[in-house]
Structure formats: structure tokens, C-alpha cells
Amino acid sequence: MHTIEIQTQAFSDQKPGTSGLRKKVKTFQLEHYLENFIQAIFNTLGDCSNQTLALGGDGRYFNREAIQIILKMAAANGIPRIIVGQGGILSTPAASVLIRKCKLDGGIILSASHNPGGPEDDFGVKFNIANGGPAPEKFTEQIFSHASVIKAYKIMDSDDIDIDTIGEYALQDMIVEVVDSVADYADLMEQLFDFDRIKALFESGMFTMAFDAMHAVTGPYAKEILERRLGAEPDTVMNGVPLVDFGGHHPDPNLAHAKQLVEKMNSASAPDLGAASDGDGDRNMILGPGIFITPSDSLAVIAANAHLLPGYASGLSGVARSMPTSMAVDKVAERLGIECYETPTGWKFFGNLLDAGRITMCGEESFGTGSDHAREKDGLWAVLFWLNLVAAKQKSVETIMHEHWQLYGRNYYCRYDYEAVDKTAAEQLVQDLRDQSAQLAGASYGDYRIMTCDDFRYSDPIDNSVSEHQGIRILFSNGARIILRLSGTGTVGATLRIYFERYESDSERLDRDADEILQPLIEIAKQITQLEKKLDRDQPSVIT
Ligand code: G16
Numbered sequence: 371m372h373t374i375e376i377q378t379q380a381f382s383d384q385k386p387g388t389s390g391l392r393k394k395v396k397t398f399q400l401e402h403y404l405e406n407f408i409q410a411i412f413n414t415l416g417d418c419s420n421q422t423l424a425l426g427g428d429g430r431y432f433n434r435e436a437i438q439i440i441l442k443m444a445a446a447n448g449i450p451r452i453i454v455g456q457g458g459i460l461s462t463p464a465a466s467v468l469i470r471k472c473k474l475d476g477g478i479i480l481s482a483s484h485n486p487g488g489p490e491d492d493f494g495v496k497f498n499i500a501n502g503g504p505a506p507e508k509f510t511e512q513i514f515s516h517a518s519v520i521k522a523y524k525i526m527d528s529d530d531i532d533i534d535t536i537g538e539y540a541l542q543d544m545i546v547e548v549v550d551s552v553a554d555y556a557d558l559m560e561q562l563f564d565f566d567r568i569k570a571l572f573e574s575g576m577f578t579m580a581f582d583a584m585h586a587v588t589g590p591y592a593k594e595i596l597e598r599r600l601g602a603e604p605d606t607v608m609n610g611v612p613l614v615d616f617g618g619h620h621p622d623p624n625l626a627h628a629k630q631l632v633e634k635m636n637s638a639s640a641p642d643l644g645a646a647s648d649g650d651g652d653r654n655m656i657l658g659p660g661i662f663i664t665p666s667d668s669l670a671v672i673a674a675n676a677h678l679l680p681g682y683a684s685g686l687s688g689v690a691r692s693m694p695t696s697m698a699v700d701k702v703a704e705r706l707g708i709e710c711y712e713t714p715t716g717w718k719f720f721g722n723l724l725d726a727g728r729i730t731m732c733g734e735e736s737f738g739t740g741s742d743h744a745r746e747k748d749g750l751w752a753v754l755f756w757l758n759l760v761a762a763k764q765k766s767v768e769t770i771m772h773e774h775w776q777l778y779g780r781n782y783y784c785r786y787d788y789e790a791v792d793k794t795a796a797e798q799l800v801q802d803l804r805d806q807s808a809q810l811a812g813a814s815y816g817d818y819r820i821m822t823c824d825d826f827r828y829s830d831p832i833d834n835s836v837s838e839h840q841g842i843r844i845l846f847s848n849g850a851r852i853i854l855r856l857s858g859t860g861t862v863g864a865t866l867r868i869y870f871e872r873y874e875s876d877s878e879r880l881d882r883d884a885d886e887i888l889q890p891l892i893e894i895a896k897q898i899t900q901l902e903k904k905l906d907r908d909q910p911s912v913i914t
Pocket of ligand 1: 482856
């Protein structure tokens with residue numbers, strides 16, 4: 371067993387996006403590709419001899435091979451200790467919890483999140499820092515700089531490590547500790563929520579739920595927490611066995627991809643609560659019989675009711691949402707008299723606010739909700755929150771949502787995604803809009819008058835770093851919004867996301883069809899951007 375130094379050449383496309391580096395598996399399998407990026411992470415860390423790390427992934431195709439390569443490279447780079455989830459499995463929130471609990475210096479998480487898996491599909495690598503959260507932009511920019519000039523990487527010439535058996539192993543001078551992937555995370559959930567109350571709800575025989583793990587990483591977590599610790603029926607967890615290709619499905623918990631669950635929730639025998647999580651367990655979708663709770667509404671409900679749950683009984687210091695997320699949570703913050711921060715898309719932007727104690731909860735329209743218990747969004751946490759809420763209020767999901775709208779008004783909301791469109795055309799469309807923004811202010815479209823049109827710029831209140839070009843905002847005088855931005859997580863061409871929002875406070879108009887309410891805004895967006903012509907698409911790929 372010895373260290374070898376391999377000569378390599380830089381790849382020009384290793385710039386991390388919204389959440390790490392995501393590429394096709396075939397790209398990661400190119401000779402030196404994964405190794406270059408991992409070495410760039412180690413080079414960014416600098417002196418590795420005092421860096422203890424977590425390592426794990428969502429179990430998708432290439433996870434196990436990548437883990438072995440990373441372990442051998444970590445040992446060769448002088449990392450003294452690395453904690454690996456058993457079988458190479460760690461959900462993204464569980465990795466965040468592990469880094470925080472064991473006071474590690476960071477972690478490497480292998481996941482392309484909700485993107486499909488398998489030999490023809492996606493893989494990803496991201497680095498989380500000591501607070502348990504995604505590395506901030508200045509760190510990922512350094513990774514990219516190192517990756518762009520890399521000439522060599524170090525790796526051990528050694529046998530694979532047994533990552534399936536809990537215990538400690540030596541790889542040259544490095545200790546590899548293989549730990550239970552679920553236990554620490556499940557223990558933390560037990561501290562945050564009233565498990566006795568939830569257990570009583572299940573035991574009452576009056577309540578059932580369905581949780582769709584989508585053959586992704588949350589299967590074992592959900593089985594342990596929902597079925598074993600909380601006593602839910604044994605078949606509560608659907609698709610609970612993680613598969614390397616997620617059973618050929620797209621592990622994205624939304625109305626388009628969690629079809630089986632959606633059908634169940636719209637059937638006559640629907641359970642009382644339906645929920646799903648994604649590939650790496652950080653996203654969530656909440657449903658009641660016949661009702662879909664938008665992620666933005668879910669964040670608002672969670673913030674409004676946090677004081678009812680043990681982990682949050684002392685109230686919230688503040689809340690935050692990403693800019694395209696609906697402004698429903700702003701209304702809650704206003705009533706609670708707490709600050710509501712508006713950040714760019716990307717969980718990494720919440721890290722500083724959470725670390726500084728400015729916020730307790732945060733969320734995004736992209737099916738992400740979380741709190742200061744971790745530094746990642748957390749799918750099962752959100753599901754447990756809703757379960758605990760139903761148990762505490764003894765009310766249905768639908769009633770909780772309707773009562774919320776009655777009190778705060780309703781932010782009708784939806785998102786159109788145009789996936790895998792021509793990258794140059796999509797970038798040009800956004801640029802055209804930027805160029806047009808001054809003329810758009812003051813323009814009227816039927817009842818809608820544009821107040822301002824700008825390109826969102828975020829100045830972090832903690833470290834004063836500035837992030838430019840975070841999405842075009844078209845803001846109307848009646849409070850409605852159209853937001854356009856290019857996704858930072860796709861792997862083919864570009865994905866244009868358009869977000870539509872309109873607030874309604876008239877109690878007679880809270881139960882309308884969102885499509886109908888938002889249709890005028892959708893038409894305005896098409897007219898202003900000429901997207902159908904410019905992108906050669908007459909329909910979005912996904913509507914959420
Ligand atoms: C990641 C980020 C989220 C972001 C989402 C969508 O989620 O962690 O903060 O909202 O991507 O980003 P984009 O709109 O740029 O595609 P995940 O669940 O994919 O890791």
C-alpha cells in the first residue's frame with residue numbers, strides 16, 4: 371500500500387452549480403474526471419492533515435465506486451479521519467447532522483439530488499463545510515480555480531475498504547469509521563418533535579399516512595422513524611428500497627414525478643397525509659386527500675405554527691426564503707414581528723443567517739424546507755413537522771391549510787420549467803429581458819401594471835458578499851410577480867424556470883383554481899419574453 375501521484379489534465383467544465391458539480395455518470399467515469407474534482411476540493415482545503423470529514427451519498431449508480439476512489443485519495447492527501455455512512459449511504463440532511471454532531475471539518479456528499487440515476491443518467495459531488503451546510507460561493511469558486519489548472523492528483527494504491535460493516539478501518543495513516551447511516555439523524559428528530567403525540571395519533575386508528583421514498587435514500591430513514599419508532603403501519607413507506615437507478619424513475623417529489631402517491635392521494639381511499647422525498651432526502655412534498663400543499667405555503671404554515679412543537683416552543687428568531695419562493699412566509703413574519711430575509715436560490719445562502727442566529731427556519735419553492743437543526747434542507751423533517759402539527763391541532767391537512775389562508779390570505783403560485791432547451795438561446799432570452807427592463811417599468815397588460823423589472827442582487831448581511839444576476843424579477847403594482855432564471859442544477863442544455871405568483875386576500879376567492887388565477891401572468895410572460903419562438907417550445911416540460 372503506497373501513495374502514487376497521477377499526472378492529469380484539467381477539464382474546463384468543473385464549475386459547481388447551485389448545489390455542487392452535477393454531470394452525467396459517463397462524464398464522471400471519464401479517466402481522471404472524478405479524481406480531478408476531488409483533488410481540487412483537497413487543494414482548496416489546503417493542509418489536509420487536520421481535516422476530519424464525512425463521506426456518503428444517496429446510493430445512486432456509481433456511489434460505491436466513487437466512495438472507494440475518494441477514500442484512497444483522502445488517505446493519500448493526509449486526511450486523518452473520515453466517517454462513512456454504512457454502505458456509502460448518507461442522506462444529505464443526515465450528512466449535515468453528522469458533520470455538526472461530530473464537529474467535523476466538512477463532508478463530501480455524492481448526489482445529483484432529484485435528477486435520475488443509472489449508467490445513462492446523473493451523478494454529483496458537493497462539499498459541505500464545518501457548519502454542515504453547502505460550501506459558500508467563495509469556496510466553490512476556489513474549487514473551480516484549482517480544478518482549472520490541476521496537473522496531478524494523489525491516490526493510494528490499495529485494496530477497497532469494507533464500507534458495509536460498522537467499525538473502524540485503517541487506510542495507511544487514515545482511520546475510516548463506518549457508522550450507522552440512520553441512527554444519529556433519527557435521534558435528533560426524536561428531540562425536535564413530540565414522538566409520543568404522533569405515536570398516539572397512529573395508535574388511535576383514525577389516522578393513516580403514505581410516504582413515498584421513490585426508491586431513493588430516505589427509504590431506510592422513513593422505515594426506522596415512521597414505522598419503527600412512531601408505530602405507523604408497516605406499509606406506510608412506499609418504494610422504500612433504495613435502488614441505484616431509483617427504479618427507472620425521476621426521484622423528484624412533485625406532482626409530475628410522484629405519480630403513484632398523487633394518484634393514491636386523489637383516490638377515494640386516500641390516507642390522511644401523503645408525503646414524498648427525493649433522491650438524497652432533502653426535498654419534500656406534502657399532500658392531504660385531494661389537496662397539494664405548495665412548498666411555499668408549507669414553509670408559511672410551518673413558520674406560523676412552529677411554537678406548537680417542542681423543538682421550536684420558544685419561537686422563531688427570523689425566517690428566510692429564496693427570492694422566487696412565494697411571499698406567503700413574509701405575511702407570517704410580519705404578524706410574528708420577526709425578520710424575513712430574501713436570498714438567492716441555493717441552500718448555501720441560508721447558512722450565514724442560520725449560523726448568526728438571525729433565522730430559525732427557511733425554505734424554497736423547490737420543495738425544500740428546513741431549520742437550524744441542520745444546514746441542509748430536510749425532507750423527513752418537514753414531513754415530521756406536518757405529522758406533529760396534525761397531531762397537535764387534531765385537524766386535517768386541508769383544514770390547517772384553509773385556516774391559514776383565511777388568516778393570512780393566499781399566495782397563488784406555480785412554476786413552469788422549460789428543460790433541456792438550447793443554452794445559447796436561453797441565455798440570450800434572459801439577456802434580452804435584462805436589456806428590456808428599463809422599458810418594461812410602467813407597461814400595462816390588461817389589469818396588470820409593471821412596477822419594476824430588475825435583476826436580483828443579494829448582499830449577504832453577515833459577510834457582505836455580493837451575488838449578482840440571481841434572477842429577473844417582474845414586479846406588478848398589485849403585488850403579483852413573474853420571476854425568470856436559469857437553473858443551476860441541470861445537466862443537459864439549459865433549463866429556464868418561470869415562477870408566477872399572485873396574492874389574494876378576499877376570503878371569497880381563496881379556493882379558486884391556481885391555473886385560472888395565474889393564467890393572465892403566464893400569458894404576459896410569454897408575450898414579454900417571446901419564449902415560445904426563442905426556445906422553440908410551446909409547452910413547459912414540467913409544471914409544479
Ligand atoms: C438544489 C439547491 C436548492 C435549489 C435547487 C434548485 O436543490 O440545494 O437550493 O433551490 O437546487 O436549483 P435550480 O433552480 O438552480 O435548479 P437540490 O435538491 O437539487 O440539491
